[in-house]
Amino acid sequence: MPASSVDALITDPPYASGGPTAAVRQQAPAVKYSSKKPSTLHHDFSGDHHDQRSHLRWLVLWLSECCRILKPGAAVCLFSDWRQLPLTTDALQMAGFTWRGIAVWDKTESVRPQLGRFRSQCEYIVWGSQGDMPLKRDVGVLPGVVRQVIKPADKFHLTGKPVAVMRHINQICRPGGLILDPFAGSGSTLVAAQMDNYPWIGCELSAHYHQIALERVQAL
Numbered sequence: 019m020p021a022s023s024v025d026a027l028i029t030d031p032p033y034a035s036g037g038p039t040a041a042v043r044q045q046a047p048a049v050k051y052s053s054k055k056p057s058t059l060h061h062d063f064s065g066d067h068h069d070q071r072s073h074l075r076w077l078v079l080w081l082s083e084c085c086r087i088l089k090p091g092a093a094v095c096l097f098s099d100w101r102q103l104p105l106t107t108d109a110l111q112m113a114g115f116t117w118r119g120i121a122v123w124d125k126t127e128s129v130r131p132q133l134g135r136f137r138s139q140c141e142y143i144v145w146g147s148q149g150d151m152p153l154k155r156d157v158g159v160l161p162g163v164v165r166q167v168i169k170p171a172d173k174f175h176l177t178g179k180p181v182a183v184m185r186h187i188n189q190i191c192r193p194g195g196l197i198l199d200p201f202a203g204s205g206s207t208l209v210a211a212q213m214d215n216y217p218w219i220g221c222e223l224s225a226h227y228h229q230i231a232l233e234r235v236q237a238l
């Protein structure tokens with residue numbers, strides 16, 4: 019892809035997370051990320067098996083390439099869970115981006131409770147920019163917390179994000195700007211982009227999820 023051609027990188031990469039030990043993390047996502055083991059609802063996907071050091075290296079590799087193809091001032095938003103948050107903020111900066119903050123997706127009290135512990139009800143959006151980000155970009159004030167329950171009818175991937183969450187996050191892109199999601203999964207970022215008149219580019223390794231993403235954007 020040409021240098022300086024994309025207005026926002028908005029993506030939910032494989033987290034390589036899901037447990038405190040390397041052995042647990044190397045289980046298939048359909049086992050790690052599902053209460054039914056394996057999930058009977060959603061297909062597995064690849065790229066989620068790295069240990070911490072190789073995951074950091076992998077993030078920096080593709081983020082560096084994204085830094086090249088983003089325009090100066092373009093926004094970058096990376097989903098992460100609590101375990102991978104420190105590594106994700108490091109990777110963003112190592113790849114050459116300016117780290118600007120963390121927004122929160124609050125999945126509400128619908129998430130499984132844990133007796134005697136804080137409920138793990140949030141995922142995080144590490145965000146920043148390709149260099150300086152002017153304040154005047156035709157983008158309004160965006161709330162830093164999105165509270166949105168996961169509805170089964172809106173979940174097409176093992177780790178699918180609600181379209182309402184993605185519509186909120188996409189607003190960090192300048193109006194009409196090109197959004198790139200290199201780990202599109204079932205296409206939630208792309209569906210949200212199309213709804214709000216942002217052109218988009220999506221990549222997805224799994225033929226199964228690529229097909230689902232295509233069908234979702236074509237149904238709009």
Ligand SMILES: C[S@@+](CC[C@H](N)C(=O)[O-])C[C@H]1O[C@@H](n2cnc3c(N)ncnc32)[C@H](O)[C@@H]1O
Pocket residue numbers: 030031032033063064065174175177178179180200201202203204205206207221222223224227
């Ligand atoms: C966390 S999921 C994204 C889910 C998406 N946000 C959604 O709502 O459906 C990450 C996706 O990245 C894909 N993936 C993993 N490695 C990849 C690679 N090297 N290139 C493109 N896609 C890849 C996986 O197949 C998986 O579907």
